Amino acid sequence: MKVSITVNGKEHQSDVEPRTLLVHYIREVIGLTGTNVGCDTSSCGACTLHMNGEAVKSCTILAVQADGASVTTIEGLAKDGVMHPMQTAFMENHGLQCGYCTPGMVMAAIGLLNENPKPTEEQVRMGLEGNLCRCTGYHNIVKSVLAAASAK
Amino acid sequence: MIPAAFDYKRASSAAEAISLVSQYGSDAKFLAGGHSLLPLMKLRLAQPAMLIDIGRVKDLSYIKDAGNHIAIGALTRHMDVETSKVLREHAPLLSHAAGHVGDAQVRHRGTIGGSIAHADPASDLPATTLALGATYVVQGPKGQREIAATKFYKGFLESDLAADEMLIEIRVPKMQGAGWSFQKFNRRAQDWAIVGVAAWRRKGEAGVALVNMGSTPILATSVATAIAKGASISDAAAMASNEADPQSDLNASTDYRKHLASVLVRRALEAASK
Numbered sequence: 207m208k209v210s211i212t213v214n215g216k217e218h219q220s221d222v223e224p225r226t227l228l229v230h231y232i233r234e235v236i237g238l239t240g241t242n243v244g245c246d247t248s249s250c251g252a253c254t255l256h257m258n259g260e261a262v263k264s265c266t267i268l269a270v271q272a273d274g275a276s277v278t279t280i281e282g283l284a285k286d287g288v289m290h291p292m293q294t295a296f297m298e299n300h301g302l303q304c305g306y307c308t309p310g311m312v313m314a315a316i317g318l319l320n321e322n323p324k325p326t327e328e329q330v331r332m333g334l335e336g337n338l339c340r341c342t343g344y345h346n347i348v349k350s351v352l353a354a355a356s357a358k
Numbered sequence: 359m360i361p362a363a364f365d366y367k368r369a370s371s372a373a374e375a376i377s378l379v380s381q382y383g384s385d386a387k388f389l390a391g392g393h394s395l396l397p398l399m400k401l402r403l404a405q406p407a408m409l410i411d412i413g414r415v416k417d418l419s420y421i422k423d424a425g426n427h428i429a430i431g432a433l434t435r436h437m438d439v440e441t442s443k444v445l446r447e448h449a450p451l452l453s454h455a456a457g458h459v460g461d462a463q464v465r466h467r468g469t470i471g472g473s474i475a476h477a478d479p480a481s482d483l484p485a486t487t488l489a490l491g492a493t494y495v496v497q498g499p500k501g502q503r504e505i506a507a508t509k510f511y512k513g514f515l516e517s518d519l520a521a522d523e524m525l526i527e528i529r530v531p532k533m534q535g536a537g538w539s540f541q542k543f544n545r546r547a548q549d550w551a552i553v554g555v556a557a558w559r560r561k562g563e564a565g566v567a568l569v570n571m572g573s574t575p576i577l578a579t580s581v582a583t584a585i586a587k588g589a590s591i592s593d594a595a596a597m598a599s600n601e602a603d604p605q606s607d608l609n610a611s612t613d614y615r616k617h618l619a620s621v622l623v624r625r626a627l628e629a630a631s632k
Contacts, residue, residue, distance in 0.1 A: 261466065263467075291396075332547065335462075
């Protein structure tokens with residue numbers, strides 16, 4: 207089936223099988239491998255990206271459901287070589303260890319601040335409930351998100 | 359994990375969706391947000407030959423004040439139920455419970471109608487709408503009919519919906535200022551409840567329903583009857599499992615679930631009585 211999906215501002219026309227998952231479309235058809243597959247059962251959040259401005263889990267969405275949508279992945283955040291403030295906050299606050307959860311964590315964190323620009327620490331922890339860090343490095347992740355919120 | 363191959367059709371209205379499902383029969387499934395169906399398909403626990411995508415039927419996404427009840431379109435997302443001003447005022451138990459479904463990413467995609475039609479006893483919204491005395495409106499080839507939530511759930515993932523019927527609206531009576539509480543006991547924040555309780559109370563009247571305490575969401579009628587007869591909260595809560603038949607699984611044994619249900623019903627009624 208033909209789909210038209212805008213990825214990081216660029217429109218792509220592709221012919222996909224209906225069972226193609228959005229995350230596989232992004233990784234294998236478009237070739238952007240920053241979005242990771244973790245649990246593959248919509249628990250871990252590693253595959254989080256933005257669809258029409260909202261954080262979603264791309265392992266549980268079909269590419270055909272995203273037909274006509276605008277998708278932003280971790281690769282679409284930096285502008286002209288300058289990192290997004292959330293990426294900078296993660297770097298400065300050591301918000302990553304092995305890095306596997308990081309793209310999903312950053313996309314979920316930006317989504318969280320879009321909906322609640324000045325969250326409390328508890329709201330950050332609850333707001334990221336859909337993202338698991340296998341290094342259990344939550345302390346600095348929460349610190350990073352709070353730093354990004356206060357830098358706004 | 360990739361689902362087994364299927365054909366895909368997109369419906370632009372409820373009528374078109376019902377006409378499509380009438381053509382393809384029981385091999386077809388409706389796809390709304392997909393957050394219950396797609397995981398089952400990826401695990402090959404479900405292999406529908408045809409998916410009818412109703413996710414773009416925009417006129418089924420609404421929350422309206424309809425006088426004595428609030429009418430919610432079946433395709434309204436959990437996030438919109440959670441943040442609705444109308445629901446926060448007139449059915450705060452439902453908007454609060456919607457905020458406990460999965461996580462933010464799931465709530466951006468999953469729909470109230472999808473959750474109810476899926477009829478998972480471990481899901482939050484079937485039990486919550488059951489506690490609130492909701493009515494579900496379904497549409498089929500011969501027109502619409504209303505089904506009381508108390509008559510809707512028939513077994514594990516089984517409902518009164520016929521193969522060619524589609525859930526289109528959920529009607530929730532206004533809570534009229536009743537006290538309420540939603541208790542959800544789980545191991546990880548985003549998980550399904552090991553046991554959950556949705557409860558409301560208005561003086562001698564109460565409604566209590568249980569999550570994950572049997573093959574369907576359970577209405578704890580013994581508890582409500584005991585409250586109506588003037589029993590204390592702890593005496594009423596001791597009857598929490600009278601209508602339930604919980605399974606043992608990796609998370610909890612049957613006895614543990616029954617114990618948990620009485621503790622959570624007591625906490626819920628205490629909070630709802632303040």
